[in-house]
Amino acid sequence: MCPVCRARFRGARECSRCGADLTVVMTLAASAWHMRRAARQAVQAGDVARARQLAARAQEICSMPAGRRLAALGEWLGFAQANRLADQHENQNGGDHRYQAGGDEHRLE
């Protein structure tokens, strides 16, 4: 997003609306992306404190829905204090809703 006129960020070095230099925005977005990736790796490695720190810093730099989810996961992990649960959460996200889908449909027949 353009910091000057809040136009949607389209990956260009110059804002299409106001012509502001977005090189800094691109750099920040890239570093935030790298931090989120490092945060995910920290979660997988069981380093919850580091994951929360990285997610929070990425969020400060560049606010995005994916960052909010990751930050929320980090907070949740902080309360849970169980690295094992991180794997379960990842599986739930990746393993879609197959378990819930089947049952109700059969009952409706």
Ligand SMILES: [Zn+2]
């Ligand atoms: Zn602009």
